[in-house]
Amino acid sequence: MYFSKFFVPxxxxxxxxxxxxSHKLMLRSGMIKKTAAxxxxxxPIGLRVLKKVxxxxxNSMNAFGAQEILMPMVQPAELWKESERHDEYGKELLKFQDxxxxxFVLGPTHEEVICDIFRSYPISYKELPVNLYQIQTKFxxxxxxxxxxxxxxxxxxxxxxxFDINEDGLIESYENMKKAYIDAFNKIGLDYRIVKADAGVxxxxxxxxxxxxxxxxxxxxxxxxSSDFAANVEVLDxxxxxxxxxxxxSPDGVGxxxxxxxxxxxxxxxxxxxxxxxxxxSLKNEKGKEQDLYMGCYGIGISRxxxxxxxxxxxxxxIVWPYSIAPFHLNIICLDPNKKEILEECxxxxxxxxxxxxxxxxxxxxxRAGIKFTEHEMLGIPFSIIIGxxxxxxxxxxxxxxxxxxxxxxxxxxxxxKLEELK
Amino acid sequence: MYFSKFFVPxxxxxxxxxxxxSHKLMLRSGMIKKTAAxxxxxxPIGLRVLKKVxxxxxNSMNAFGAQEILMPMVQPAELWKESERHDEYGKELLKFQDxxxxxFVLGPTHEEVICDIFRSYPISYKELPVNLYQIQTKFxxxxxxxxxxxxxxxxxxxxxxxFDINEDGLIESYENMKKAYIDAFNKIGLDYRIVKADAGVxxxxxxxxxxxxxxxxxxxxxxxxSSDFAANVEVLDxxxxxxxxxxxxSPDGVGxxxxxxxxxxxxxxxxxxxxxxxxxxSLKNEKGKEQDLYMGCYGIGISRxxxxxxxxxxxxxxIVWPYSIAPFHLNIICLDPNKKEILEECxxxxxxxxxxxxxxxxxxxxxRAGIKFTEHEMLGIPFSIIIGxxxxxxxxxxxxxxxxxxxxxxxxxxxxxKLEELK
Numbered sequence: 001m002y003f004s005k006f007f008v009p010x011x012x013x014x015x016x017x018x019x020x021x022s023h024k025l026m027l028r029s030g031m032i033k034k035t036a037a038x039x040x041x042x043x044p045i046g047l048r049v050l051k052k053v054x055x056x057x058x059n060s061m062n063a064f065g066a067q068e069i070l071m072p073m074v075q076p077a078e079l080w081k082e083s084e085r086h087d088e089y090g091k092e093l094l095k096f097q098d099x100x101x102x103x104f105v106l107g108p109t110h111e112e113v114i115c116d117i118f119r120s121y122p123i124s125y126k127e128l129p130v131n132l133y134q135i136q137t138k139f140x141x142x143x144x145x146x147x148x149x150x151x152x153x154x155x156x157x158x159x160x161x162x163f164d165i166n167e168d169g170l171i172e173s174y175e176n177m178k179k180a181y182i183d184a185f186n187k188i189g190l191d192y193r194i195v196k197a198d199a200g201v202x203x204x205x206x207x208x209x210x211x212x213x214x215x216x217x218x219x220x221x222x223x224x225x226s227s228d229f230a231a232n233v234e235v236l237d238x239x240x241x242x243x244x245x246x247x248x249x250s251p252d253g254v255g256x257x258x259x260x261x262x263x264x265x266x267x268x269x270x271x272x273x274x275x276x277x278x279x280x281x282s283l284k285n286e287k288g289k290e291q292d293l294y295m296g297c298y299g300i301g302i303s304r305x306x307x308x309x310x311x312x313x314x315x316x317x318x319i320v321w322p323y324s325i326a327p328f329h330l331n332i333i334c335l336d337p338n339k340k341e342i343l344e345e346c347x348x349x350x351x352x353x354x355x356x357x358x359x360x361x362x363x364x365x366x367x368r369a370g371i372k373f374t375e376h377e378m379l380g381i382p383f384s385i386i387i388g389x390x391x392x393x394x395x396x397x398x399x400x401x402x403x404x405x406x407x408x409x410x411x412x413x414x415x416x417x418k419l420e421e422l423k
Numbered sequence: 424m425y426f427s428k429f430f431v432p433x434x435x436x437x438x439x440x441x442x443x444x445s446h447k448l449m450l451r452s453g454m455i456k457k458t459a460a461x462x463x464x465x466x467p468i469g470l471r472v473l474k475k476v477x478x479x480x481x482n483s484m485n486a487f488g489a490q491e492i493l494m495p496m497v498q499p500a501e502l503w504k505e506s507e508r509h510d511e512y513g514k515e516l517l518k519f520q521d522x523x524x525x526x527f528v529l530g531p532t533h534e535e536v537i538c539d540i541f542r543s544y545p546i547s548y549k550e551l552p553v554n555l556y557q558i559q560t561k562f563x564x565x566x567x568x569x570x571x572x573x574x575x576x577x578x579x580x581x582x583x584x585x586f587d588i589n590e591d592g593l594i595e596s597y598e599n600m601k602k603a604y605i606d607a608f609n610k611i612g613l614d615y616r617i618v619k620a621d622a623g624v625x626x627x628x629x630x631x632x633x634x635x636x637x638x639x640x641x642x643x644x645x646x647x648x649s650s651d652f653a654a655n656v657e658v659l660d661x662x663x664x665x666x667x668x669x670x671x672x673s674p675d676g677v678g679x680x681x682x683x684x685x686x687x688x689x690x691x692x693x694x695x696x697x698x699x700x701x702x703x704x705s706l707k708n709e710k711g712k713e714q715d716l717y718m719g720c721y722g723i724g725i726s727r728x729x730x731x732x733x734x735x736x737x738x739x740x741x742i743v744w745p746y747s748i749a750p751f752h753l754n755i756i757c758l759d760p761n762k763k764e765i766l767e768e769c770x771x772x773x774x775x776x777x778x779x780x781x782x783x784x785x786x787x788x789x790x791r792a793g794i795k796f797t798e799h800e801m802l803g804i805p806f807s808i809i810i811g812x813x814x815x816x817x818x819x820x821x822x823x824x825x826x827x828x829x830x831x832x833x834x835x836x837x838x839x840x841k842l843e844e845l846k
Contacts, residue, residue: 007490007553009544033540035495035502036527041540042493044555050493067430070465070473072458072577073496073560074529079458096519098576099564104459106497117456117464121432130430132467137496137560141522153521154495 001328003363004337008045009033010375020216022310023148025319029378031306038145038153045379046306048327048359050156053305054135056187056324057158064180066131066160071113073137077103079112083278089201094141106139111271111297114161115279118293125165125285128293129173133160135302150263150307151218157303162296165285167272170294174206174270177298181210181266188305189322190265191312195221196231197267204271204297211262214311221262226255233259263308264301271295310380319380320403323422328361330419331381333372335388337364346387349397352412358419377402385415424751426786427760431468432456433798443639445733446571448742452801454729461568461576468802469729471750471782473579476728477558479610479747480581487603489554489583494536496560500526502535506701512624517564529562534694534720537584538702541716548588548708551716552596556583558725573686573730574641580726585719588708590695593717597629597693600721604633604689611728612745613688614735618644619654620690627694627720634685637734644685649678656682686731687724694718733803742803743826746845751784753842754804756795758811760787769810772820775835781842800825808838 008030018024026032031046042050058068077095080086086093086105094106107113114132123130135158145153162173178194185192190212197209209232211221220233222245229252233242236251248257276282276292285291306325313320323329330353334346343364350362361381363372369388376384385397396409399418410418431453441447449455454469465473481491500518503509509516509528517529530536537555546553558581568576585596601617608615613635620632632655634644643656645668652675656665659674671680699705699715708714729748736743746752753776757769766787773785784804786795792811799807808820819832822841833841 004550005488007492007555009546011544033543035536035539036497036499036525039495039497039499041495041536043540044490044492047491047493065428067467068470069430069467070470072462072464074459074462074562074577076459076462091522094519094521096517098517099514099566102459113458113464116458117466120456121434123432127427132430139497143522154497 001361003361004365006044006361008379009043010378018148020147020150020307020311021314022150022216022307025310025314025378026148026307029319029380032149038142038151040149040152040154045327049306049321049325050303052325052327053188053302054156054158057184057300057302058135060180060184060187061133061158061160063183064176066133066177066180068134069132070134070136071107071110071117073107073139075105075107075110075113077105079116079279080105083112083115083275085112085201092140092142094139108138108140109297109299110134110159111161111275111295112279115275115281115295118163119279119281123283125283125291129162129164129169131160131162131173131177133158133298147216148307149303152303155301155303158300160298162298163281164294164296165283165291167294170270170272170296174268174296177268177296178208181268181298181300184300185210185266187324188309189313189324190305190309192265193221193223193230193262194228195262196235198232198234199269204269204274206270208268209262209264210266210300211264212308212312213260214263214308215261216311217261217263219262219264220259222257222259224250224252224255225258226250227252229254232262263304263311265305265308266298266300268298269296271297314380317374318378321380321382323382326359326380326382328359328381329383329422330358330415331361331363331376331379331384333363333369333376333384333386335369335372335386337366339389342387342389342392345392349385349387349412353416353419356416356420357423383419385410424784426784427788429467429784431802432466433801441571443570443573443730443734444737445573445639445730448733448737448801449571449730452742452803455572461565461574463572463575463577465726468750472729472744472748473726475748475750476611476725477579477581480607480723480725481558483603483607483610484556484581484583486606487599489556489600489603491557492555493557493559494530494533494540496530496562498528498530498533498536500528502539502702503528506535506538506698508535508624515563515565517562531561531563532722533557533582534584534698534718535702538698538704538718541586542702542704546706548706548714552585552587552592554583554585554596554600556581556721570639571730572726575726578724578726581723583721585721586704587717587719588706588714590717593693593695593719597691597719600691600719601631604691604721604723607723608633608689610747611732612736612747613728613732615688616644616646616653616685617651618685619658621655621657622692627692627697629693631691632685632687633689634687635731635735636683637686637731638684639734640684640686642685642687643682645680645682647673647675647678648681649673650675652677655685686727686734688728688731689721689723691721692719694720737803740797741801744803744805746805749782749803749805751782751804752806752845753781753838754784754786754799754802754807756786756792756799756807756809758792758795758809760789762812765810765812765815768815772808772810772835776839776842779839779843780846806842808833
C-alpha cells in the first residue's frame with residue numbers, strides 16, 4: 001500500500017472523550033471513527049488489524065473441528081420468549097417492531113437462533129458432536145458504552161455452539177474449544193489468564209473466562225502468585241471489598257492470591273440442557289429414547305481484542321503491534337520521494353517484499369521526515385527501513401524494530417529472511 | 424472436509440414455500456435455513472460459497488484501488504434527517520429507539536454514514552480521489568420478502584463510495600468501478616448485461632445496473648439483438664405495456680430491442696453533489712475555494728449473487744457451480760468406507776489434493792452409493808472421483824465433470840493437473 005493513496009486520517013490532537021491508551025491511540029492513528037455512542041466505524045488501517053484477528057480465530061476454530069456459519073442480526077422475539085430471556089436479558093436486549101408490527105430483537109448472542117436451526121433437522125446422535133460458529137456483528141444496548149471498541153454497543157464477536165448427546169461429550173467439546181482458544185490467543189500474541197467465572201445471563205454450570213491482565217480492565221480477578229489458579233472475584237468469598245482477597249491462600253492450595261484487573265476477551269460455557277429443554281432441542285439416543293442435548297457456547301470478542309492488544313502493547317510514542325496482527329509488517333520510509341531515483345529504489349524494494357507475501361507500507365508522501373517518523377511510531381508497524389539521499393543506492397538499509405527501537409544495517413536478502421522467520 | 428463430520432442438512436423434500444429453482448435448491452442442499460420472513464442463516468456449505476463471492480469482489484475492489492472499511496449497521500436517525508431521506512426512503516427503512524429513546528435506523532445503505540466520516544477529517548483535494556468500500560450486513564424492511572436470499576430483508580452487500588473534487592474525477596472513478604465490476608462478475612462466472620438504469624431513491628444523474636438475464640428476474644430489461652445496448656425499461660418510452668418495446672429499433676441505432684427479465688446484482692451511480700451539498704462534505708479546491716465533493720456509489724448484492732448464479736447454473740438434478748465459487752472443487756465419493764484399505768486410499772488422495780491447495784470433500788459416510796451420487800449432483804460440486812471395490816488400488820479413477828456428466832479415467836497426477844489449470 002502506498003501511504004499517499006491510503007486513507008489513514010491520523011491526528012495529533014488528544015481526543016477529549018478518550019480515557020484509555022487504546023482508545024486514544026485508535027482514534028489518533030485513524031483506525032476507528034465514532035458515529036454514535038458505542039457505535040464505531042473501522043477505517044482501513046483498523047480493519048486490517050480486525051481482519052487479522054478474525055482470521056487467526058477462524059483458523060483455530062476450523063483446526064479444532066468447528067464449522068463456520070452466519071446467523072442473522074435481526075431475530076424474532078418469539079424465540080427469546082421461548083427461552084424466557086426476552087425479559088430476563090434486561091435492557092441490553094434491543095427490541096423493536098418491523099413494518100408489520102412483528103416483534104424482533106437485535107441479536108446480542110445467538111443461543112436461541114442456533115437452537116431453532118438445530119431442532120429443525122432430523123439429525124442422528126451418531127452425527128454428534130456438532131460445533132457451529134460464526135464471526136458476526138452483534139448489538140448490546142449498554143447503558144454506559146465507553147473506552148471506544150473496548151465496551152461498545154455494536155461489536156464483532158466470534159460465537160460458537162456445541163451440541164452433544166451426553167455430559168461426557170459436552171465436557172470433551174468444551175475442553176476442545178479451550179484448546180482452540182489457547183491456540184488462537186497465543187497466535188494473536190496476547191498475555192492472558194484463564195479464569196474461573198460466573199455464567200451470568202448466558203447460564204450453565206461451568207464457565208471460564210480468558211482475561212488480559214491490564215490496569216484498565218473492568219473486571220477484578222484473583223490470581224495465585226505460584227500456580228495457574230485464577231478466578232473472577234465474583235465466584236470467590238469475601239465480605240465487602242474484593243481487595244480483602246489479596247494475600248489469602250489460593251483455593252488450589254498453591255501460593256497466595258493477588259487481586260488484579262482484567263479485560264475479558266473470551267468466555268466458554270458448559271450450558272448443559274438450559275436451552276435444549278426450553279426450546280426442545282432433542283433427538284433419539286442410542287436406546288431410541290428422546291433426549292435433550294447438552295450444549296456448550298464459546299465467545300471471543302474480536303473487536304475488543306484489538307483494543308486489548310493495544311493496552312498490552314504500546315509505549316509513549318504509540319502502538320507496538322505484535323507481528324501476527326500488525327496492519328503491515330514493514331514500513332518503507334522514503335525520505336525524498338520527489339527524487340525519481342530514490343522513489344524508484346523504494347518501489348523496487350516494495351515490490352520484492354510484496355511478492356514474497358509480506359504486508360508492506362511505502363510512505364511515499366510529500367511531507368517532512370519528522371512527520372513520517374512520528375506517525376510510523378504511532379501506527380506501531382513492527383519494522384521499518386529508511387531509504388533516502390544518504391543510503392540510497394547502497395546495499396544496506398537502516399532497519400528498525402519498533403519494539404525497543406533496535407537498529408541494524410541489513411540488505412534486502414537479510415530483510416526478507418527476517419520477515420520470513422516471523423511468518 | 425469429511426462429509427461424515429460436515430453439517431449439511433440436505434433434504435429430499437420439496438420446500439412448500441419456494442418458487443424459484445435457486446430457493447428450492449439452496450434449502451434442499453442445506454445451504455440456508457430460514458429464521459423469519461426474509462431472514463436467513465447461511466449454513467456451512469452455503470457460507471463457503473458466500474465467502475468465495477465476497478473474496479472475488481474484495482480482490483477486484485482492491486485491485487482497482489478501493490479501500491476496505493466497516494461501517495455500523497445501527498445508524499443515528501439524525502444523519503438520515505440531514506440527508507432528508509428519513510421520510511423519503513419509506514417503510515423499507517426500519518426505525519427504532521435505543522434504551523435512552525434516541526432514534527436510530529437499521530442501515531439499508533451507507534451514504535449518510537460515509538459522508539459523516541469523510542467530512543470530519545481535514546483532507547486535502549490532493550489526496551482525492553478516495554474510494555472506500557465495505558462488505559457488510561444490511562437490512563431493508565421489504566413489504567414482500569421472497570425467493571429466499573434473492574429478495575431478503577437481511578442481506579450481505581458490498582457498497583463503495585467515491586469522493587472527487589470535480590465531475591471529471593467522478594466520471595473517472597465511476598468508469599474505474601465499472602471495470603472492477605466487470606472483472607469481478609467475469610471471475611464469478613456470471614453471464615450478465617450492463618443496463619442503463621434509473622437512480623431511484625439513491626439519487627444522482629447517471630446510473631447503470633448489472634443484470635443477470637433469467638426468466639425468474641423481477642426487472643424488465645430491453646436488450647438490443649445486435650449491440651451492447653441494454654436498458655431497464657423504466658428509462659425507456661412506452662405507453663402501457665413494456666412488451667411494446669419488443670422489436671422496436673434500439674436507441675443506439677443498432678439492431679432491434681428484445682424485452683427480457685433480469686436479476687439486478689450490481690448498481691453503480693454518479694451521485695454528483697446530492698449528498699455532499701446536504702451534508703456539507705466539502706473541502707478547499709486548488710483555488711482555495713470551499714467546494715462540495717462529487718460522489719459516486721457502487722453496490723453489489725453479495726448474497727443475491729449466490730442465488731442468481733444458481734438460477735443460471737442448474738439442471739434437473741441440482742446445482743452446477745462454476746469452479747470459482749464452488750463450495751468444493753472435487754468430491755471423493757468413497758463407495759465402501761467400512762473397508763479399511765478403501766477408506767485409506769480415499770484419504771491418501773484427499774491429502775494429496777488438499778496439500779495442493781484444492782477444496783476437497785471426502786464422502787466417507789456410511790450410506791448407500793445412490794444417496795451419495797444423488798446428493799453429489801444436488802450439491803453441484805464441479806468434479807468427482809469414485810473410489811470403491813472395483814477400481815480401488817488401480818492407478819485410474821473415474822473422474823466426472825458435473826456439467827454435462829462427462830466421464831474420463833484419470834490418474835492422480837492428471838487430476839491434479841486438471842484442477843491446477845482451473846485455479
